[in-house]
Amino acid sequence: MIDLHTHLDLYPNALDILDRVNRENLFTLAVTTSPRAWVATSKVFKRHNNIKVALGLHPEVADQKFNELELLLSSIHKVDFVGEVGIDGSARYSKTLSKQELIFESTIRECEKAGGRIISIHSRGAVSKILSSIRTYKNCGTPILHWFSGSVEELTTAIRMKCYFSVNPVMISSEKGKELISRIPYNLVLPESDGPFAKLAGRPVMPWEAMNICSDLSRIWQMPIELVKNIIEQNFKKLLQEMQVIV
Ligand code: MN
Numbered sequence: 383m384i385d386l387h388t389h390l391d392l393y394p395n396a397l398d399i400l401d402r403v404n405r406e407n408l409f410t411l412a413v414t415t416s417p418r419a420w421v422a423t424s425k426v427f428k429r430h431n432n433i434k435v436a437l438g439l440h441p442e443v444a445d446q447k448f449n450e451l452e453l454l455l456s457s458i459h460k461v462d463f464v465g466e467v468g469i470d471g472s473a474r475y476s477k478t479l480s481k482q483e484l485i486f487e488s489t490i491r492e493c494e495k496a497g498g499r500i501i502s503i504h505s506r507g508a509v510s511k512i513l514s515s516i517r518t519y520k521n522c523g524t525p526i527l528h529w530f531s532g533s534v535e536e537l538t539t540a541i542r543m544k545c546y547f548s549v550n551p552v553m554i555s556s557e558k559g560k561e562l563i564s565r566i567p568y569n570l571v572l573p574e575s576d577g578p579f580a581k582l583a584g585r586p587v588m589p590w591e592a593m594n595i596c597s598d599l600s601r602i603w604q605m606p607i608e609l610v611k612n613i614i615e616q617n618f619k620k621l622l623q624e625m626q627v628i629v
Contacts, residue, residue, distance in 0.1 A: 383407040384618050385592035386548045387465065387502050387528045387574035390413070391423045393586065394578070402429040406590040409618065409629060412500065413441035413465040413502050417453040434629060436463035439489070441470040441504055444482040451485055458499065462627045465502025466528070472507045487515050490522040496524030500625050502548065509536040513543060520547045524625055529553050529576055530562060537562055541570065546621060548574035551587050554598045562603050568613050572621065573598070 383406050390396060390403065390412035402412055413425060413436045420437045427433050458464065467489050469482045485557055493499040503525055505512045509532035516525055526546040530537065530554075540547075547566050548589050550573075553559040563571070573593050578586035596614065600607040614623040622629060 383590045383593045384573055384614065385410045385589040386526060386572045386618070387411060387413055388589045388592070389466075389579060390411055390427070391419060392578055392588065397426075399588070400427065400433070400518060403589045404432045407432055410589050411435070411463055411465070411502065413434055414438040415443055415466060416447040417450045417457060420457070432629075434463055436465040436502060437484055438464065438466040438502075439463045440458060440466050441468050441478075441482045442475060444475070444485055445478045448481055448485070451488070454485075455488060455492045458489070461495045462484070462494060462500060462625070464489065464499045464523075465526075466504050467501065468504030468506075469508035469511050470504060470506050471511065483511065486512070487518075490515055490519045490568075490616075492518040493522040497521075500524050500526065500621065500627065502526050502528050504528060506531055509533075509540065511538050513539055516543065516545075524621060526621075529580075530623045531558070534562070534565065536589060537565055541565075543544075544570070545568075546570050546572050546617070548572045549595050549599075550574045550576045550580050550596045551582055551591060551598075552576070552580040554580065554595045554605060560602060562600070563599070568596060568603065569617055569620070570616065572617055575613055581584070 410433045424435045528548045575587040575589050575592040580587045596610045600610045
């Protein structure tokens with residue numbers, strides 16, 4: 383099992399599920415919502431070899447965590463993975479938009495300076511802004527657009543820019559999600575849970591359930607599930623190879 387975007391530190395029973403996540407998943411990327419959370423989580427998860435902690439500053443808390451920006455920027459050279467970062471263009475966060483943009487831009491500029499990073503990106507209502515920043519800092523690394531919810535046109539641009547897309551079981555259960563996913567080339571799809579925020583039937587999606595997307599993918603792509611799993615695993619390997627990350 384593989385999960386490229388989970389808020390593992392935010393499950394109510396995080397410490398109880400760590401061993402299971404580490405055992406069942408070949409690889410789990412635990413994204414964080416603030417640089418200080420990254421510091422704390424990295425310490426707690428340290429002995430779990432299959433779990434990597436990404437350095438993040440979530441756009442929804444851009445205002446509250448703005449004073450942690452320096453810690454974020456000064457830590458990028460130490461990590462392989464950055465996330466969750468991005469911009470949220472929905473009305474609820476419009477007041478903090480300029481702070482969000484400043485944080486995101488300076489983060490990917492720093493990723494470029496550091497030689498490129500694997501970056502898990504939140505792009506709700508802000509895909510064109512995200513893509514234009516990535517275009518400006520085109521050596522920022524490998525962007526993974528997590529839970530993509532933009533338009534078909536934006537999707538097409540992101541595909542042309544060779545972004546990866548991490549897809550979760552909630553996204554793939556909606557009609558819009560299926561429609562978008564059917565337009566993504568096989569080689570750009572990765573699995574995520576986005577738990578505990580992503581919930582199915584009122585229950586958080588667990589990191590070992592991220593790969594459940596394979597059954598829906600097998601219907602969308604019209605190919606046997608074993609082949610789908612194979613493609614997803616190859617995509618994951620290629621992602622790490624591109625950025626020369628050894629896990
Ligand atoms: Mn998330």
